[in-house]
Amino acid sequence: MEWVVVAGVTSARPWQGQRPVATDEPSPAHDPGCYLCPSVQRAAGARNPDYTGSFAFDNDFSSFGSSDVPLSEGFAQTAGVGGICRVLCWSEQHNQTLATLDEPAFEQVVELLCAEYQTLSQRDDVAYVMMFENKGKEVGVSNLHPHGQIYATEYLPQRVQTLDRALREGQLAxxxxxxxxxxxxHWRGNIIEENEHFVHLLPWSARMPFETMIVPKRAIPAQSQMTATERKAYSQIWASALKRYDRFFGRSTPMISIHYNAPCDGRDLAHWHWFTLMQPPLRDAHTLKYLAGFETGGGDVVNPTLPEAAAQSLRETQP
Ligand SMILES: [Zn+2]
Structure with a gap:
């Protein structure tokens, strides 16, 4: 279990630190200098097809290599780690975001995520399929073309191990x-939007002031197991959540989004219940939330905003 320190009083501290300017600079629909745009030759030499809609390919600069390198001995241990890195372009248009896609294009993105998980989770050399998006300069994204990524690893990342343990220990019959x-x-009080199949809410234990999550009401381990009706409902509430963020902050919202699907290393999944987590690193439109000394040094996050107040603010914003 982890605790979050909620300290609303800290938001009243005078702020004389950095205030990044929210710059939604206009950009072209096609940027010939962007490695993710259609027909552009990528840095490693391959050329993108003249695609429309979503497009996925293996990352030319994978973070993983080969697990053939054995574990060394001694205190300075090393070992090879295998995995697959994929790039998921949401749209052929450089100047779109998930929040600005029309309904058919958004639904195509959901189908792509389901298909990628389905394919990668079948592989014997993959234990976990982490699908995520780093969006915006504030989270350090290297390319502003609308895209997500997949890190499919041969081991379970640490937070997934913690999540797996929590879901298993919290499972009732x-x-x-x-x-x-x-x-x-308390959790229901933080619901921002709800439809027949999904709930969008701000978790009671939010680590970031405006962190929210989308949870299916039906307990299914992975989003690839959604029915056609559930996929529509998920597309609706996810798109709504992203538009709501942009309306609330008055800008294209930087964030890290993660789809926590079930491990695929053969373990029992009766306790698994997938969800999507969205973490804007913002206290407000112009102030970043940093993980500072106590948080980095101690591991406990201090949230300067009361979760119920943040949930209410988002709920009162029309998407
Ligand atoms: Zn582009």
Missing amino acids: DKTLWQQLLEDP
């Missing part, structure tokens, strides 16, 4: 941990 949380009055 007939309810997953998320299903129990969705019945809890």
Whole structure:
């Protein structure tokens, strides 16, 4: 278990630090200098097809190599680590974001995520398929073309191990941990939007002031197992959440989004219940939330905003 320190009083501290200017600079629909735009030759030599809609390919600069390198001995241990890195372009248009895609294009993105998970999770050399998006200069993205990424690893990342343990320990005979949380009055009080199949809410234990998550009401381990109806409902509520963020902050919102699907290393998945997490690194439109000394040094995050107040602010914003 991890704790989050909620300290609303810290938001009243005088702020004389950096305030990044929210610059949504106009950019062209096609940028010949962008490695992710259609028909452009990438840095490693391959040329993108003249694609429309979404497009996925293996990352030319993978973070992983080969697990053939054995574990060394001694205190300075090293070992090879295998994995697959993929790039997922959401659109052929350089100047779009997920929040500005039309409904068919957005649904195509959801289908792409489901298909990629389905394919990669079948591989014997993959234990986890981490699908995510780093969006915006504030989170250090190297290319502003609308895109996500996949790191499919032969091991379980640390936070996924923690999540797996929490979901397993919190499982009741007939309810997953998320299903129990969705019945809890405090968690229900932080619901921002809800449809027949999904809930968009701000977690009671939010680490970032405006961190939110989308949770399916039905306990399914991975998003690839959504029915056609659920995929439509998920597209609707995810798109709504992203538009709501942009409206709330008055800008294209920087954020890290992660799809926490089930491990695929053969373990029992009866306790798994996938969800999407969205973490804008913002206190407000012009102030970044940093993980500073106590947080980096101690490992406990201090959230300067009351979760219920942040949930209310988002709920009162029309997407
Ligand atoms: Zn581009």
